[in-house]
Amino acid sequence: MSIIQGKPALLMLAPLLAEHEAYLAERFELVRAYDADARQALLAERSERFEVVVTNGVQGVPPALMAALPKLSLIAVNGVGVDAIDLEQAGARGIRVSTTDDILTDAVADQAVALLLALLRQVCVADRFVRAGRWRQGGFPLLGTSLRGQRVGIIGLGRIGQAIAERLRPFGVELAYHNRRALADCAYAYHPDPCSLAAASDILVVAAAGGTGSRHLVDGQVLEALGAEGVLVNVARGSVVDESELVARLSDGRLGGAALDVFAEEPQVPEALFALDNVVLQPHLGSATLQTRRAMADHVVRAVLTR
16 A cells, blocks of 8 residues: 555545545545455554544454554544444553544434334335235235334433434333433333333333443343334344344244344344344444434544544
8 A cells, every 4th residue: 555645644444425535535545444354454564654543333443453553542433332442452552532422313213213113014014015016916914003002111221212212202102211220310110121121111122332241131031021022123233132032033923023223243134034024124224314424424524633
C-alpha cells in the first residue's frame, strides 16, 4: 500500500457513506481492510502509522489487530455496540473509544416495532402470497394476531429499550422489563431474571447490549418460559439469544414466532429459518435509514477530526 505524501493514514475496518468517505479522503490516506486477509496484510506495512481506526459495532477491532497498532489513540465506532472491542486493552493503553451514542435509538426502536407488526400481521407471508399469484385462487387463509392487549417484556430497558416501550404504549399493551437492576421511577413491572419476564410475557423483545456478560441471556429455559404461543423480537445482538435453541423451537412448534434483525454469526443465517413462515428475517438493518446513517457518519467524522 502506498502512502500519500503529507496525509496521515486512517484505517477503515468498515465503510461509511460515500460522501463521508470522500470528505475524509481529502484529509487522510484511507486504508480499507474489510476482511481478515486485508488486515493481516496491512500489518506488514508499517502498522505504526495508524493512530485512528474507523469501524462499526459488528466488526469492532480484533484484539490481535489492536495490539499490533502501537500508536492507536482513537477507535471511532459507527454504531453503539462495543462488544467486539477489547475495552480492557483500550483502557490500559489510553485508547479513546467513540460511539454514535443516542443517534440510532429511534431508528432501532422503529425497526423493532416494524418487525413485531410484520410478524403478528403476517405481512411477509401475505406479500409472498400475493407475489406468487395465489390470491387469484382464493383469499389469504391465515389470520394475524392483534398487538393490543398483549403482554410485552423487554430485556434491556436502556435508551433503545425505553424508546421501544414508548412506541408500544399507544397499542394498549402491558409492559414489563428485565435489567440487571430495577430502574428508579419506572412505571413498568420489573422482573429480576429473564425467565420470570418470559413467563409473564406474550412477546419478548431483546434490546440488551451484547458482549460476554449477556451471551445466551435468552437461553432454552427462557424460550421454554415464553412458550408455544410466545413471540421473540431481537434487535440487539445475535449472541444474546441461544440461536440453536431458538431455531429448534421455532421449527418444532415450541415457540410461536420470531422477528430477527441480528444473528449469532452474521452474515450467516441458519438455513432452517428460511422455510419457516413464523419468522421475519432482516439483514441487521436496525439503524439503516438514510437520516440515521448520515447522522452517525457525521459523528464519526467529527470524532476523527477532533481527536
